Amino acid sequence: MPPEASAIFEKAGVSLTDTDLYRVAEIYNFWEQKGETIWPGMHISTTPIQFIFPEKLDVLIGSAKPPENCVKQEVKLPGFGKTFCHRPDRKFLHGAATGREGGDLAVSVNTMEVFDEYVNGLIQKQTPGAEKFEKPYLMYLGEVAHELTHAYQHYEARNLPAKEKTGPLKMTKVDYPYQDGEACLLLGLEGRILSDIMDEENPGKVKELWRDFMAVRSERRGRLPGDLAQVENFMELSEGTAQYVGWSVQYGKNDEVKPLPQLAGDPRFGGYSSSDTLRVMLKQQLGTLELPVQSQWMRYVYTTGTALAYNLEKAVPGWKKGLFRKVSWSKTGLADLLTANVKRSGSDKKRLEAVHSRYDAAKLKAGIKEALDKDLAGNKVKLDKFYAAPGKRVSFSFAGAKPEEVMVLGPVLLTEYGKLRVFEAGATQVAHKLGEKDENSVHFAKALPLLIDRATGRLELALPDGAAPAVKAGKTVVKDGRTVYSGGVEYDNGIFKWKGEKLEVVEKDGITALTF
Known part of the structure; x- marks a missing residue:
């Protein structure tokens, strides 16, 4: 670390070390070796990175158009080989996020130690003496990849055709009717179909499963108010694809990637996965989509969006290339890509009946009712507390x-x-x-x-x-x-x-x- 930079960090009361920098810079090394396999054409190297030390300091690295109040430094930081600027923190962020900083979109993160300290503070308040939390390094790196994907989406969206651009939506994820038992059931059925598509290799059977999926989704969307279907499109496209990229880094089989030599002695890095645990994680999530908690605030879109990204190659070969300059932040969603490539066939009513039978919908309904009854009872107690x-x-x-x-x-x-x-x-x-x-x-x-x-x-x-x-x-x-x-x-x-x-x-x- 250049002494000029160390002096700035020390004066602000923060610790930003070479190790912290290389932990994030590893994503560029990873992407250079594996990026084209995960998302062809996606570039991430020009997006500025900002380290946030809540209530203390922000350190913005590699910005060509930094905010006016960010004090520029001409020294380059290890791992990035780029200059930085700094300013007092007013974001109070714990975690990772993408947003505009001056004239650039930047990805903001904490160091692993800062985030761990924050989480452990919360844990100790709730459960004094509890075991200390340490975020796994690959989860941390996956979150950086997730946010860099959002920055890439924004960058590509500048090329969107006018017909794809959309104005403000009137509804948000909190408006999703998660207490609608039938909508919960249909979402659970969608999850099981997507899980089966992951396993099926026969093209004819895959096509029939996609048709089942479209029939069930059409039925569920018919129960959604206002423009929630468009909110779903937007979130699956933006969050689902970003989750797919992040999980591919965190859970994918990546043991062929050669990490930066500076990570060799880092105790937080234990190497990349030697098996495709992404598949396992995703199927586990898809098997629980009927639970009301998955529909609450549309949490499910991260899972369905990731599953669509995982499976779409079977229906739309080459679909990732240039995607975000064609449909990003727009009216079209991932599921809509199916309709141009997999034509609807047969009676939706008969398909729905077959899907209900195949996945034992009656058993799913019983579990949903139990969960909803518990949720409503708990919420009634909270509502009474509000009025009192x-x-x-x-x-x-x-x-x-x-x-x-x-x-x-x-x-x-x-x-x-x-x-x-x-x-x-x-x-x-x-x-x-x-x-x-x-x-x-x-x-x-x-x-x-x-x-x-x-x-x-x-x-x-x-x-x-x-x-x-x-x-x-x-x-x-x-x-x-x-x-x-x-x-x-x-x-x-x-x-x-x-x-x-x-x-x-x-x-x-x-x-x-x-x-x-």
């Missing part, structure tokens, strides 16, 4: 808003009970017509549990003691128990705030109801 929380209760809604037009932005930690959803970790923003010219938004300064009634679009929370509303307005009218503010209205209670032209306030049943 102390504090002044406040509700708000947007005038003239349809429920599906109201979007909550916040951590995906949810309680679901019927049409009621509690964001347990609060929200950063609630918006009506997000991203449109007439967007109407509430912004939160503090995180408190927040309920939304998805049938009405109404939201509710309990304010802590001392949270007092302050309202500025050009005009105030009080009549029939209703207060109406108009003309440049600003509302702020210390927890959330709103600006607009009209605010109506009503006190009813111990709740302050706001209409924006």
